Amino acid sequence: MSSTNGSTAIQGTAPSAETIRFTLDGLEIDARPDETILQAAERHGIEIPRLCYTEGMRADGNCRACVVEIAGERVLAPSCCRKPAPGMEVRATSERARKSQRMVVELLLSDMPAEAHRHDSELDYWARFLEVGRPRFAPRPQPAPDASHPAILVRLDACIQCTRCVRACREEQVNDVIGYAGRGANARIVFDLEDPMGQSSCVGCGECVQACPTGALMPAGLAADAVPERKVDSLCPYCGVGCQTTFHVRNGRIIQVEGRNGPANHGRLCVKGRFGFDYVYHPERLTKPLIRREGVPKDPHRLLDPANPLAAFREATWEEALDLAARRLREIRDTYGGGALAGFGSAKGSNEEAYLFQKLVRTGFGTNNVDHCTRLCHASSVAALLECIGSGAVSNPVSDVQYADVFIVIGSNPTVNHPVAATFMKNAIERGAKLILMDPRRSELARLATYSLQFKPGTDVAVLNAMIYTIIEEGLVNEEFVANRTEGFEELKRRIRPYSPEAMSAVCGIPAETLREVARLYATSRASMIFWGMGVSQHTHGTDNARCLITLALITGQIGRRGTGLHPLRGQNNVQGASDVGLIPMVYPDYRSVENPETRAFFEELWGTELDPKKGLTVVEIMDAAKAGRIRGMYIMGENPAMSDPDLNHAREALASLDWLVVQDLFLTETASFADVILPASAFPEKTGTFTNTDRRVQLGRQAIDPPGDARQDLWIIQEMARRLGLDWNYGGPRDVFEEIRKATPSYAGITWERLERESAVTFPCRNEGDPGEEVLFTERFPTPSGRGKIVPVDLTPPDELPDDEYPYVLITGRLLEHWHTGAMTRRSNVLDAIEPVPTAYLHPAELARLGIEESDGVALETRRGRITLAARADLAVPKGAVFVPFCWVEAAANILTNPALDPFGKIPEFKYCAVKISRAERVPQGEAAIGEHELATRA
Amino acid sequence: MAYPYRHERETRILSEYFGDPEARRLAVWRARGGYAALEKALNMGPDAVIEEVKKSGLRGRGGAGFPTGVKWSFMPKDSGKPHYLLINADESEPGAFKDRELLRWTPHQVIEGALIGAYAIRAQHVYIYMRGEFFEPAQIVARAIEEAYEAGLAGKDILGAGVNIDVTLHLGAGAYICGEETALMNSLEGRRGQPRIKPPFPAAVGAFGMPTTINNVETVSTVPHIIKNGGDWYRSFGTEKSPGTKLFNMSGHLVRRGNFELPLGFNLKELIYDVCGGIPDGRKLKAVIPGGSSVPILSADEIDIPMDYESVARAGSMLGTASVIVMDDRTNIVKTVRRIVEFYAHESCGQCTPCREGTAWLVKILRRIESGQGTEADLDTLLDLGRNMTGTTICVLSDSAAAPVASSIKKFREEYLALIRGGKGSAATVAA
Numbered sequence A: 001m002s003s004t005n006g007s008t009a010i011q012g013t014a015p016s017a018e019t020i021r022f023t024l025d026g027l028e029i030d031a032r033p034d035e036t037i038l039q040a041a042e043r044h045g046i047e048i049p050r051l052c053y054t055e056g057m058r059a060d061g062n063c064r065a066c067v068v069e070i071a072g073e074r075v076l077a078p079s080c081c082r083k084p085a086p087g088m089e090v091r092a093t094s095e096r097a098r099k100s101q102r103m104v105v106e107l108l109l110s111d112m113p114a115e116a117h118r119h120d121s122e123l124d125y126w127a128r129f130l131e132v133g134r135p136r137f138a139p140r141p142q143p144a145p146d147a148s149h150p151a152i153l154v155r156l157d158a159c160i161q162c163t164r165c166v167r168a169c170r171e172e173q174v175n176d177v178i179g180y181a182g183r184g185a186n187a188r189i190v191f192d193l194e195d196p197m198g199q200s201s202c203v204g205c206g207e208c209v210q211a212c213p214t215g216a217l218m219p220a221g222l223a224a225d226a227v228p229e230r231k232v233d234s235l236c237p238y239c240g241v242g243c244q245t246t247f248h249v250r251n252g253r254i255i256q257v258e259g260r261n262g263p264a265n266h267g268r269l270c271v272k273g274r275f276g277f278d279y280v281y282h283p284e285r286l287t288k289p290l291i292r293r294e295g296v297p298k299d300p301h302r303l304l305d306p307a308n309p310l311a312a313f314r315e316a317t318w319e320e321a322l323d324l325a326a327r328r329l330r331e332i333r334d335t336y337g338g339g340a341l342a343g344f345g346s347a348k349g350s351n352e353e354a355y356l357f358q359k360l361v362r363t364g365f366g367t368n369n370v371d372h373c374t375r376l377c378h379a380s381s382v383a384a385l386l387e388c389i390g391s392g393a394v395s396n397p398v399s400d401v402q403y404a405d406v407f408i409v410i411g412s413n414p415t416v417n418h419p420v421a422a423t424f425m426k427n428a429i430e431r432g433a434k435l436i437l438m439d440p441r442r443s444e445l446a447r448l449a450t451y452s453l454q455f456k457p458g459t460d461v462a463v464l465n466a467m468i469y470t471i472i473e474e475g476l477v478n479e480e481f482v483a484n485r486t487e488g489f490e491e492l493k494r495r496i497r498p499y500s501p502e503a504m505s506a507v508c509g510i511p512a513e514t515l516r517e518v519a520r521l522y523a524t525s526r527a528s529m530i531f532w533g534m535g536v537s538q539h540t541h542g543t544d545n546a547r548c549l550i551t552l553a554l555i556t557g558q559i560g561r562r563g564t565g566l567h568p569l570r571g572q573n574n575v576q577g578a579s580d581v582g583l584i585p586m587v588y589p590d591y592r593s594v595e596n597p598e599t600r601a602f603f604e605e606l607w608g609t610e611l612d613p614k615k616g617l618t619v620v621e622i623m624d625a626a627k628a629g630r631i632r633g634m635y636i637m638g639e640n641p642a643m644s645d646p647d648l649n650h651a652r653e654a655l656a657s658l659d660w661l662v663v664q665d666l667f668l669t670e671t672a673s674f675a676d677v678i679l680p681a682s683a684f685p686e687k688t689g690t691f692t693n694t695d696r697r698v699q700l701g702r703q704a705i706d707p708p709g710d711a712r713q714d715l716w717i718i719q720e721m722a723r724r725l726g727l728d729w730n731y732g733g734p735r736d737v738f739e740e741i742r743k744a745t746p747s748y749a750g751i752t753w754e755r756l757e758r759e760s761a762v763t764f765p766c767r768n769e770g771d772p773g774e775e776v777l778f779t780e781r782f783p784t785p786s787g788r789g790k791i792v793p794v795d796l797t798p799p800d801e802l803p804d805d806e807y808p809y810v811l812i813t814g815r816l817l818e819h820w821h822t823g824a825m826t827r828r829s830n831v832l833d834a835i836e837p838v839p840t841a842y843l844h845p846a847e848l849a850r851l852g853i854e855e856s857d858g859v860a861l862e863t864r865r866g867r868i869t870l871a872a873r874a875d876l877a878v879p880k881g882a883v884f885v886p887f888c889w890v891e892a893a894a895n896i897l898t899n900p901a902l903d904p905f906g907k908i909p910e911f912k913y914c915a916v917k918i919s920r921a922e923r924v925p926q927g928e929a930a931i932g933e934h935e936l937a938t939r940a
Numbered sequence B: 001m002a003y004p005y006r007h008e009r010e011t012r013i014l015s016e017y018f019g020d021p022e023a024r025r026l027a028v029w030r031a032r033g034g035y036a037a038l039e040k041a042l043n044m045g046p047d048a049v050i051e052e053v054k055k056s057g058l059r060g061r062g063g064a065g066f067p068t069g070v071k072w073s074f075m076p077k078d079s080g081k082p083h084y085l086l087i088n089a090d091e092s093e094p095g096a097f098k099d100r101e102l103l104r105w106t107p108h109q110v111i112e113g114a115l116i117g118a119y120a121i122r123a124q125h126v127y128i129y130m131r132g133e134f135f136e137p138a139q140i141v142a143r144a145i146e147e148a149y150e151a152g153l154a155g156k157d158i159l160g161a162g163v164n165i166d167v168t169l170h171l172g173a174g175a176y177i178c179g180e181e182t183a184l185m186n187s188l189e190g191r192r193g194q195p196r197i198k199p200p201f202p203a204a205v206g207a208f209g210m211p212t213t214i215n216n217v218e219t220v221s222t223v224p225h226i227i228k229n230g231g232d233w234y235r236s237f238g239t240e241k242s243p244g245t246k247l248f249n250m251s252g253h254l255v256r257r258g259n260f261e262l263p264l265g266f267n268l269k270e271l272i273y274d275v276c277g278g279i280p281d282g283r284k285l286k287a288v289i290p291g292g293s294s295v296p297i298l299s300a301d302e303i304d305i306p307m308d309y310e311s312v313a314r315a316g317s318m319l320g321t322a323s324v325i326v327m328d329d330r331t332n333i334v335k336t337v338r339r340i341v342e343f344y345a346h347e348s349c350g351q352c353t354p355c356r357e358g359t360a361w362l363v364k365i366l367r368r369i370e371s372g373q374g375t376e377a378d379l380d381t382l383l384d385l386g387r388n389m390t391g392t393t394i395c396v397l398s399d400s401a402a403a404p405v406a407s408s409i410k411k412f413r414e415e416y417l418a419l420i421r422g423g424k425g426s427a428a429t430v431a432a
Helices: A035-045 A095-108 A122-129 A164-172 A208-212 A273-274 A319-334 A349-364 A379-391 A398-403 A417-430 A444-448 A462-471 A479-485 A487-495 A501-508 A512-524 A542-556 A575-580 A597-607 A620-625 A648-657 A714-724 A732-744 A754-760 A831-835 A845-851 B026-031 B036-044 B046-056 B068-073 B096-107 B105-122 B136-149 B182-186 B217-229 B231-235 B269-276 B307-315 B333-347 B353-368 B377-385 B396-409 B412-421
Strands: A020-024 A027-030 A067-070 A088-092 A152-154 A178-181 A186-193 A218-219 A228-233 A244-249 A254-260 A290-292 A313-315 A341-344 A406-410 A434-438 A452-454 A528-532 A564-568 A634-635 A658-665 A677-680 A691-692 A696-700 A761-763 A809-814 A840-843 A858-863 A868-874 A884-886 A897-904 A916-919 B085-091 B125-130 B165-169 B214-218 B243-252 B258-263 B285-289 B324-326
Touching: A020 A479, A027 A035, A035 A254, A067 B036, A067 B396, A088 A845, A088 B085, A095 B214, A095 B353, A122 A444, A122 A897, A164 A178, A164 A208, A208 A254, A208 A319, A228 A434, A228 A696, A244 B324, A254 A273, A273 A417, A273 B377, A290 A845, A290 B036, A319 A634, A319 A658, A319 A677, A319 A714, A341 A349, A341 A528, A341 A620, A349 A575, A349 A597, A349 A634, A349 A714, A349 A732, A349 B412, A379 A542, A379 A564, A398 A417, A398 A528, A406 A417, A406 A761, A417 A434, A417 A444, A434 A512, A444 A916, A452 A512, A462 A542, A479 A845, A487 A542, A501 A512, A501 A528, A512 A528, A512 A542, A528 A542, A528 B096, A597 A732, A620 A648, A634 A714, A691 A732, A696 A754, A732 A754, A732 B136, A754 A761, A761 A809, A809 B396, A840 A845, A840 A858, A845 A868, A858 B085, B026 B136, B036 B046, B036 B105, B036 B217, B046 B068, B046 B105, B046 B217, B085 B105, B085 B182, B085 B217, B096 B105, B096 B136, B096 B217, B096 B243, B105 B125, B105 B165, B105 B214, B105 B217, B125 B136, B125 B182, B136 B165, B182 B217, B214 B217, B217 B231, B243 B269, B258 B269, B269 B285, B269 B324, B333 B353, B333 B377, B333 B412, B353 B396, B353 B412, B377 B396, B377 B412, B396 B412
Parallel strands: A020 A088, A341 A634, A406 A434, A406 A528, A434 A452, A528 A564, A634 A658, A658 A677, A809 A884, A840 A868, B085 B125, B085 B214, B125 B165, B243 B324
Antiparallel strands: A020 A027, A067 A088, A152 A218, A178 A186, A228 A244, A244 A254, A290 A313, A290 A677, A691 A696, A696 A761, A809 A916, A840 A884, A858 A868, A858 A916, B243 B258, B285 B324
């Protein structure tokens, strides 16, 4: 038996004993045990028509375009669903099979619109393949287009009822919006209860668009004849999930984004990743270097209009702008010392940009005053993780949830903030995993959760300590793991005594028995995993919260295996990587302390210069120092502290008080309002670099388009600044920088640029070339001095600012699905801003009623630090006594209100809790004016 | 009790008590020997029950005629999973009305048969999936289930034998397709009622993903009689390959219409002219649909055949549910076929292209021909379409729509041509 064509043999095929040999149209071919007839044929280069089948999606067998004749069977079989049996005789091209395939295509073609909705309709392809001519059947009356959704145009005249969109929506994304209604020829795709798409519960992920073979579902505004000239494999620029994308480019412009089969997304995307790419074409993009005009004051209470930068700035050449920007920084350094300077890098930039930026600050400024927004998201988580288990990154990737029997999601709203990761969680639940959701806000995942614990805001430690207490009291501790892998358990046993569920119930508002049940469920399952987000970290007790989660994993042994572990869901697309390569004031690349003389010596050697032996200041500390005059000059690349820091009035005053501020960004951001020089930079698709996602996967983003006008790539700008600060740098491009990162960061040392180009993603730690990369950490030991995981008991600490008679409500800030972070990008995406254009505060309907506020009314929020007005929205997810506000609205910046009190270990501000008063307000800010002129908040 | 019609040539096993409301009461039913078979079965053991049913040669009465004992033997013996028995009481095919009568008059006969079947296949739960429009039968069966539970015949520890079998009545919501066994399972589970691809077969992955058997009402109704009297006794009726008796549901242009229980193999011509009294008003016979609307039409000169599975198939049609629709010489065949196809077009679940699109096109073309707008090419299109709707889809609804079209064009082509050529067809008026 050797008739298999050698040229089609696939490397790594299972041994022949496990393959199934059958004949297809007289040709003997081998199928793998899990392959269908269609897949086996495909692998051997034989095409069988198919419409409802597409790779990566459950085969449904409904279109019948792939039917084949099997010897001995009366009915033609769908080759997409049927697996071959040994010796089976299959005919895909017999007269009967071909006639049936053609009839299917002819019937479907007869109802197609005269002009195809997309140039690459799969139906047209198979019609040509099968040589189906003009259909004999006249088209039936067709539904009108539905243009109600800003992102997706629905034209069901091209629908072939293949239900790929239904499966995409229900089985992949588990959004359960699209359904198949009616029967017979009246069977049709519907959204919810046959609502217009734009009024349905659709979250705009566009998975249906990507699944549609005919263009019945299309990105709104994409012309049918818009054939891409190039397709560039890259990444999504938004969250830490790290979805791989393909940019479709025509005439030098991105016309469409599609999900690519990356390890973190399997082809899936969310509304931002798929439709939020047009910010790069926003008219407010900066295309020339800008220098502040003489005499234009920096008013902390009056932001500049980003549509009109020339009111305050004049255009300059790169030469002039760079010279001036660097000269003034140099002067401050030379006059006051490096400690008078600071730099904020960005978790949105590449590893190479982050690495060069911190190197510039450390070697060019001569200070460790370099930080970025990791300080504002997971600094406390990282502090606890480093302290207890010696590593700040996740122990297991998100995809491990498929191996978990139980998983906890606490202080995280992944359907909004990590939407594609959420789809895999939802898939796991559909498969039978149990979700324990813990959050004061009852988020969308509650719909699928086994337990949803809506505890009182700020009482995380009470909930978690009660669970720890239960596990110990009820004998659910993994004694062997505790004995062999941990330290500090005896101390925990003593310290946990006051925290019985019965005692904690009154504190957190969860019945004691429920606390016990979830503790048992987590402790006793075969594999339990914990995910958390900012709800855990952004508290003055954020580090304590994370310590509790680590303790839960350590005392139950739910770590170090598939489907277990600790996963703080990373926010920005490269917050992991930016931290890994040293964009942190206290550590060099790979989290090595700046205060360790050996480490310092290593970097002094590598970088060829003396280094500051003191750790630098963190984000909020730098702002305080600026206000106090101790920091005089700053270089800020792609960060927006004038929106993202707590107590914005203070932060803006600090920025305004700087002697010299250089901002490198895409737009005249709120922070750039206070700049002396603005350097127009490149957006994500305009450059190449590596990015590290929440799973510790280093992935390659590739340049798809050029920066507009005179805007430049960030790596070039940093290097030009460095040269003017006296550094003799000569990197040819990101690849050169990456080679140096490998030297500076042992965890990355084994990752080669070639491998990234080939595989698109490599997981670190990958210490030696050829290492596979470790997806699951701590299988044998923890990277602590003792090799053991350290259990750190914690006590209850109340939030810093509790509600009182004057400020009786709790303010919780966070994000929206459609708007990223401070909105600099997404508010400038037409699609995303069309979906959520108006600043909104979310309150429980009962609270709205109590306050006498109707939905859409204006609502004023006031704290000890400031006041904003927004539109009210009723939301059952928000607990009574609280209000939720996303921090993306420049017109009503939530961080005007927030409390800058810091967690003592992670130095992270308490964004998730402060006292606020709420009243009805007349004026509701209008979305249209969002980025234009706006009334600015003033101190209350 | 004046049940519509009785005939001396009938062999009444299933239908003995049709027309007698007393038979619905458990006490009366037990006094007449009801549930004795269940007691006997519980003493025989599951495998012996299956063997006895195998021996009887009983074939499924839902239309396909698959041997019931063999079907039961497909169920795993020690899967460790819950097993289910589903009773298909979703009788909805035009022309079929036998299960309805079994449910209305002899609910305990159905329940007893179902319990024996469940015991044989080691199922802990019976679902009777009943057509939603069967309002009266549903009330009767629900009451009978209650009585069975009260008497310890269903639920926990049946008849003290340590066997637990629950019986649940579930009403459909008005879709013919839910009578297809895998669509029935989907509907029962709360999903959209559309057939599933096989394999896997229900005995491996059925309702709720568990091993499942689906039996027709008439099939399980027969089981107590087989257990009581033995498989050999049952074989004394009917033919070698089609043993036993069958309810023939007779409708259309007949002097006597209704259910008549006769041994399989009974001559169709005698059934029409003797048992049913022939065609009224001195009209002539034109055509017969022998097994429900989904089977090919026979012309008047094709009816001298035994009504058993093999013989009807040999004549180019199918025994199906033995729902015989008789048409006299006033019948407009094209209109009749169009109305049948409209039914299937309406009931298509809409998942497979050939059925969803094909049934709609059959209707459109038939309407065109009927209204005098058709062409001879339309006949070729109908036949081509029909061929590609046969054996190409997940279930056989598509085949069912195509069958009467193809057979009527073959046998009554002149009627189609007369309409196409501008005439009014060979029939002056239309059947009621």
